[in-house]
Amino acid sequence: MVQAVRWEQGALSLLDQRLLPHEVKYVTCADYRQTAKAIADMIVRGAPAIGISGGYGLALAAFEAADRFKASGDSGEDSAAEHFLKHAASVLISARPTAVNLSWAVERVLGKTLSALAQGGITHAAQAALEEARAIELEDVEANRRIGMHGAALIRPGSAIMTHCNAGALATGGWGTALGVIRQARAENKVTMVYANETRPWLQGARLTAWELMQDGIPVTLLADSAAGYIMSLGKVDAVVVGADRIAANGDVANKIGTYTLACLCKYHDIPFYVAAPVSTFDLSLACGRQIKIEERSEQEVLEFMGKPVAPAGARAFNPSFDVTPAELISAIITEKGTVFPPLEKHISAVVK
Secondary structure, rough: OOOOOEEEEEEEEEEEEOOOOOOOOOEEOOOOOHHHHHOOOOOOOOOOHHHHHHHHHHHHHHHHHHHHHHOOHHHHHHHHHHHHHHHHHHHHHHHOOOOOOHHHHHHHHHHHHHHHHHHHHHHHHHHHHHHHHHHHHHHHHHHHHHHHHHHOOOOOEEEEEEEEEOOOOOOOOOOHHHHHHHHHHOOOOOOEEEEEOOOOOOOOHHHHHHHHHOOOOOOEEEEEHHHHHHHHHOOOOEEEEOOOOOEOOOEEEEEEOOHHHHHHHHHHHHHHHEEOOOOEEEOOOOOOHHOOOEEEEEOOHEEEEEEEEEOOOOOOOOOOEEEOOOHHHHHEEOOOOOEEOOHHHHHHHHHOO
């Protein structure tokens, strides 16, 4: 299975997902600045994957600090190193604002790094940062496996599953969240077909999800986003499984733009709508989805396709990268610690501690 994020020879190596499915190429990030730019430029995407990348980005900052501030035990040097690390963390976190996994991972690595700095100096802190970033990556892969097991239990034999955007190995440390559920259900001979929505404007469903599923030999049919409702009306969709970028305390879910539309369609057609996400995606500091900051990207991503205009000169575009699905439209949220059923707000605390 292709890895989206790799730590190799003291640098971060990221699969350039903008080039898939036509070219498999990795981009090397030698410092936290390059890592932040890679996240902002969509070289790496998917909430868990950008969280892992952010963690490694802070490890790169820690090694840079170790080179700059070598006088271990010198209070002035340690103070300068701490300031440098906090600045690097801020740059990384601001690369993309909606997915909570990024800030969660960066802050977790930063906390471990600053603790090690206080105890043994910056060289010790840099090694601690790398170990914590690696731990986050390994934990994510294991969490995805457990999400897959819990989610597959909800899928009936002979099911056709629809998914949106890409929540597979490319969006995580490996295996996937929504695609982890699909992979496990397929292994249990429950899935007959996967319908992947193309997911405009970046076409993550067309370029990434369809490619991932074909690599695994899982039957996949690509749909224009606007065809989702019609194929549901034909009775060809048994469940929808999507990932998440941030989940509020009441169970409202921010995910790729178009997810809310699918949830409304599922409600009308009486189709289960499942969200698969690790516990790190929950943000209990936010009471509801209205408080989630939604990233808006360049108008050109909508007005152009592969660099060619698709709209009249002077046209305007609205390009939110995410939308919010209200908790009442969600059949269940699948996590590595178990499945949360409605009423979501009441039961979330049982898995998020």
